[in-house]
Amino acid sequence: MLDTATGRPLRADARRNYERILAAAREAFATHGASASLEGIARQASVGSATLHRHFPSRRSLLEAVFHDRVEVLCAKAQELAEESEPGAALFSWLRDLNAYAADSRGLAASLLHDGRGTDFLQRNDGCEMMIATAVGELLHQAQQACAVRPGVRAEDLLTLVNAISLATECHDDNAQAGRLLDIAIDGMRLHECDRVDTTRETPCCIDHERC
Structure with a gap:
């Protein structure tokens, strides 16, 4: 699996964070639409906002990852x-x-x-x-x-x-x-x-x- 932001392979711990963010984002977007709070997604995934933005620099990049999946x-x-x-x-x-x-x-x-x-x-x-x-x-x-x-x-x-x-x-x-x-x-x-x-x-x- 590649990092959305850097294109480099993810370490095991980073891959777990990535998957948790995606899972939380799927639920949030399904419930609240595309404008769902990124901070809320980070909390649901049990990661900090900086971790979320490291994997997904923009709302758009997160939307694309969820959509593609x-x-x-x-x-x-x-x-x-x-x-x-x-x-x-x-x-x-x-x-x-x-x-x-x-x-x-x-x-x-x-x-x-x-x-x-x-x-x-x-x-x-x-x-x-x-x-x-x-x-x-x-x-x-x-x-x-x-x-x-x-x-x-x-x-x-x-x-x-x-x-x-x-x-x-x-x-x-x-x-x-x-x-x-x-x-x-x-x-x-x-x-x-x-x-x-x-x-x-x-x-x-x-x-x-x-x-x-």
Whole structure:
């Protein structure tokens, strides 16, 4: 593990402090949003403010570390779902995970991007945007190959959708509305029997449209 500030490997004691700070920051940002007190995070981690700032010279560097860590967990979950579930179910389950994460982050992503300085961080080859785009792209491709999702849906559409839901519901005290909105969107992107096409005949697979 490298020190965020110096880029050098951390000693064992410094690594423990680093992990405690990250754990405290995740909890604080989830509860209080991106403006959570850094001094409060240091107290929760049982370290001094100087130790926190040695590892994370700015609020922004701490936000980036927390954001990246949680996105890695999300993308690992995407791989698990792809291996264990049907393609459509895997995509929809992961979108719900992403939607819940966006709601729980309480402005975390927006705080990184609001002034445009977050672009380089998110678009690095190992950045969060790249990891999420890759995960959703792979799940979507598999779902469309399995005729579970409409062919016109794109990965960027799904990410824009989740972001829009997050922005629209960020002032609510719970995530219930965000979940309902995503469920409505998921129902709209499903490929139903009456929409499926026999590619050998280019005719609808389901002839009885009234039944569909």
